[in-house]
Amino acid sequence: MxxxxxxxxxxxxxxxxxxxxxxxxHRGDYHDAFLRAVRDAGIEIRMGCEVASYDENKPSITLADGTEVVADLIVGADGIKSKTRELVLGFHDAPKxxxxxxxxxxxxxxxxxxxxxxxxxxxxxxxxxxxxxxxxxxxxxxxxxxxxxxxxxxxxxxxxxxxxxxxxxxxxxxxxxxxxxxxxxxxxxxxxxxxxxxxxxxxxxxxxRDPLPTWVSKSHKIALLGDSCHPHLPTSAQGASQATESAGALAVCLKLAGKDSIPLATRTYEKLRYPRTRLSQRNGEDLRDRWHNALKNLDEGAEIDPESVKMRNRWLYSFDAEGDAMQRWPEMSSRVSDELRAGVITPLSDEMV
Ligand SMILES: Cc1cc2nc3c(=O)[nH]c(=O)nc-3n(C[C@H](O)[C@H](O)[C@H](O)COP(=O)(O)OP(=O)(O)OC[C@H]3O[C@@H](n4cnc5c(N)ncnc54)[C@H](O)[C@@H]3O)c2cc1C
Missing domain, CATH: 3.30.9.30 (D-Amino Acid Oxidase; Chain A, domain 2)
Structure with a gap:
């Protein structure tokens, strides 16, 4: 490069x-690999269905044709213009x-x-x-x-x-x-x-979008994932990667919590993932600013330090999102259990160190 x-x-x-x-x-090839894996696992995919509304307590979604689909958990991976995000936040979140x-x-x-x-x-x-x-x-x-x-x-x-x-x-x-x-x-x-x-x-x-205070609905049964909760600038080159990591971590949390403890899974998931995705989002802002400012006010022929314009993404790659979720589950899920018992969930921004 x-x-x-x-x-x-x-x-x-x-x-x-x-x-x-x-x-x-190519993202099409990446998408294809996912589709194959989902089909191989025998999971049904319904195309061309617009989600029109949600019932966060059941939880269920209602499609534009009126069909209601009830589930144990709803994952709103519906992108940067997410409808689910509004439901989770309880207000219209205007793009910035x-x-x-x-x-x-x-x-x-x-x-x-x-x-x-x-x-x-x-x-x-x-x-x-x-x-x-x-x-x-x-x-x-x-x-x-x-x-x-x-x-x-x-x-x-x-x-x-x-x-x-x-x-x-x-x-x-x-x-x-x-x-x-x-x-x-x-x-x-x-x-x-x-x-x-x-x-x-x-x-x-x-x-x-400004960082969200929560990725999970009040009922704890609807969770956001990917661009709906952690959109990245293109200079991060990480939006899909972080969405995939989040999916891996959420799956681990669900497995460890079990079907009867969905709230424990979703609340632990958001706390595990928020700090890393914030750092990765900031990485993209930092790179854009370094590229756009590197040559400002420089004399013709002046040399710049090559390190000052390089991508600094290496720390992101050697990371096992599923392993991390498994390792930190005992401590984080115990904190979340206390919060759920007390009925007070701390906002995500408090998770940054
Ligand atoms: C120019 C560019 C370069 C990028 N480069 C990289 C890169 O190098 N590396 C990287 O990791 N990422 C990159 N990304 C980011 C990446 O494309 C996104 O982060 C990723 O697609 C997010 O996935 P997602 O599943 O969260 O959302 P999306 O891919 O946006 O998918 C959301 C889906 O939900 C559907 N949907 C929305 N609302 C409804 C509804 N009401 N009912 C039914 N369906 C609905 C949408 O139709 C869409 O199919 C780049 C993005 C851009 C634009």
């Missing part, structure tokens, strides 16, 4: 991919702008292969990041150069910040992308010029 200077592509730092020994994969917006483009690698200036990007898998004041652009390939991903994150002006709505599917304007990249390294500029317009180009305002 090369971290480069915005205007000429000079390599400022190099490090293993995402600061780990690993691979970048992060002050940044992303142009996201994903297109066939063949578009770049014929151009001498950019064919290196697709001759094999590659990851390059160009950083500049208040802006960065990430280019990577997938499937051995067959597909290209370009994501550009920029700071919004106050007016833009007020105007852009939170949406994952707002068409991007290629002219705006071209205007923002007039002074970028000519090699990646040549690639940017080949970005097909929508639907290959999206303009995505990055919204964020």
């Amino acid at each position: 090369q971290i480069r200077r915005w205007h000429d592509g000079k390599i400022l730092a190099q490090q293993p991919l995402m600061d780990m020994a690993g691979y970048i994969g 702008s992060s002050g940044y917006s992303c142009f996201r483009s994903y297109f066939p690698g063949d578009y770049l292969k014929g151009d001498e200036r950019c064919k290196d990007f697709v001759s094999q898998d590659s990851v390059n990041i160009w950083i500049g004041p208040d802006i960065h652009l990430i280019q990577n390939t997938l499937r051995d150069g067959k597909e290209v991903n370009i994501i550009m994150t920029r700071k919004l002006s106050h007016e833009e910040d007020m105007e852009i709505k939170e949406s994952w599917f707002q068409d991007g304007d290629i002219n705006e992308v071209l205007a923002l990249t007039t002074d970028i390294d000519p090699r990646i500029r040549a690639a940017v010029e080949k970005i097909p317009g929508p639907p290959y180009l999206l303009d995505w305002k990055i919204c964020y």
Whole structure:
């Protein structure tokens, strides 16, 4: 992974991919692996069902077609715009702008292969990041150069910040992308010029949410998971990873608590997971700020310390979420038992050390 200077592509730092020994994969392939495992376990998946409302005490969900589904526990893994989160919090939680917006483009690698200036990007898998004041652009390939991903994150002006709505599917304007990249390294500029317009180009305002005081409903029988309770900035590169860890930890808690003690499981789960996900969220903010400020007020030719622009994700990877839940279960579940008995659950922010 090369971290480069915005205007000429000079390599400022190099490090293993995402600061780990690993691979970048397409989310569709990752999703597929989950689906296969769920099907192999004989678990039914119902597609195309919109959850319209909840009864948190039964607990149950009611689908848009009126069908009610009752369960021992409901897990609201319904993403950044989660309906479940409102139920858990008891109020409408408005999205908060992060002050940044992303142009996201994903297109066939063949578009770049014929151009001498950019064919290196697709001759094999590659990851390059160009950083500049208040802006960065990430280019990577997938499937051995067959597909290209370009994501550009920029700071919004106050007016833009007020105007852009939170949406994952707002068409991007290629002219705006071209205007923002007039002074970028000519090699990646040549690639940017080949970005097909929508639907290959999206303009995505990055919204964020304040940390929640709880991930679990008052009845203790509805729990949030993933982006619904711990959304990450793209610079964390951790949203799906942390969601997966949380799922592993919740499963361990349910197994250890047993079916008759769902409240003990859900309340222990949130306390076990909150501090780690907060640190991982902050990691993304820190990296974005380091990238966007590294070259500000620097004289031409001034060197920067490569360490100052590297990802610092290594500590996140060598972690066994299930093992951690098992190890800390006795102490944490005993605290939670006391809280449940007293009827006073401490807010999650108190879990940070
Ligand atoms: C540009 C970009 C780059 C990223 N890079 C990385 C990365 O490198 N590494 C990483 O780990 N993560 C990354 N992420 C983050 C990752 O995609 C998310 O964190 C992850 O998808 C969250 O999973 P989730 O299951 O919590 O929510 P989602 O994936 O949002 O899934 C929620 C699901 O719930 C459904 N739903 C919502 N409401 C209802 C309802 N009422 N009824 C029925 N269904 C409903 C939605 O349709 C959706 O299918 C990136 C994200 C973006 C946008």
